[in-house]
Amino acid sequence: MDNIVTHAPDFFSNSQAEATKAIARSLWNRVLTSVCVALSLLTLVPLVSIIYLVLKNGLPLLSWSVFTQLPPAAGMVGGGFGNAVIGTIVMVGIGLLMSGPLGILSAIYINEYAPASRLAQAVRIVAKLLTGIPSIICGVFAFAIVVSTTGRFSAFAGGVALAVLMLPTILLTSEQALMGVQSAFREASYGLGATKFQTIVRIVLPDALPAIMTGIMLAVARAAGETAPLIFTALFSQFWAKSLSEPTASLSVLIYNFSTVPFPHQIQMAWTASLVLVAFVTLANITAQLVFSKKH
């Protein structure tokens, strides 16, 4: 009889000791669950407070005119940061045009064509090292190869710095995305007489695209917020850029400049620029998720 009781569910146990143990276990379970919930809520605190602060301080000056006007001179009021918005978009765009194709094509090579080759292993290691490199180094690098050779700060140099920054993220997330494509799809395609190229273009890439786009958005979000690489390369400008080969304003450098001056209006404008930057990145993210989310 004793044997049967010890194997029966605890709540139906006749033994007092068994019942006490069961209650203790159930209590412990509740305590741990509560701790997990509390910690999850805690991680929300910094996120929510950043958004709250940016909204609270940034909204008052937000209007259409900040997108159409040039930055106010020191001590002046009014104005906007239209040139910085365009500068950021242009430089992130240049960075993406350079790093996107390079990153995705390299990922295709190292995952589809020669995954075990020495070249592939070398590329993987270098890319992983590059992800950890401080962004200021990318700025110094672009300064050395573009600014000092052309003799001027430019949007192009800023784009190069951002490209170096984005490349490893795009390459590694694209490789992960390609690895995530079921090998059964590849087999089916080869089994029907497809070449490697056809299999990649028609089956592998479409399936990996949502994950690749997520990687690209991560890279864009990071690049759009970077200040250090741009200070060395694009510098800043109070004016509308007329070409890619002149100093160019960006939101991140504007925020950096304006938040360190003693003028309340400029500080307010730095908050508004922060709001615009956060909104820009968030919108880009949501759009990418919606457009490229798997239809199947």
Next chain:
Amino acid sequence: MTEDAARSSATQTPGRPDFLTVRNFDFFYGKKQALFDINMDIPEKRVTAFIGPSGCGKSTLLRNFNRMNELIEGVHYSGDIKLLGQSIYNKEVEVIALRRSIGMVFQKSNPFPKSIYENIVYGLRISGEKKKSVLDEAVERSLRGAALWDEVKDRLHESALGLSGGQMQRLCIARAIANRPKVLLMDEPCSALDPIATVKVEELIHELKQEFTIVIVTHNMQQATRCSDKTAFFYLGKLIEYAETQKIFSNPGQKQTEDYITGRFG
């Protein structure tokens, strides 16, 4: 003689007994030998079943018929496999063309994450076919051939991933026959299906042998008796016995075969 004429005349006369031939075939994964000196003739327009315990080499041999094993690094072979007298390893036989004439259905159904229609026409599209009339015709012919047309004709442009497991496997069969192959290789096509879906696929195999030469790998011996004409028993990489299915299961010539089919091992 046109392709269709060849097909119809062949259904009236018995097919070639040596449609697909294997001669002195050894196969290695790196240093590990997986097949030892295989010799067999697979007859035209009949169903040949490969049976044997896991790891006996039956799938390996099947995957050599359309050279799928070449996708794995470090494999090599000796001996020869011929389709209609022509070596499939001949330099002139492009592996692309070979895989179009020897279709394959996999153990786990693997429709592409595309519409039913696009799944069927994949083989035609990659060979450059663009005419909508040709593609439409191929879709209907292949789906009818795979006994799936009535179930899916109203949702050809919906995702193939919305089909049931059995329908997906029949879709994969339809996709393979859309290429009008000569041989259809099936690698345990029913192992992931429920009994009802299995019966449907087996009935389908019976229909398909009017037109195609079929080689099926199966772990299910009842399945081999139900749907195959000839059966080959493999053990430890060797072809132990190859004969009419009826003979293999009623009066096996080898003790190992008898032990396996009576469930004494494997």
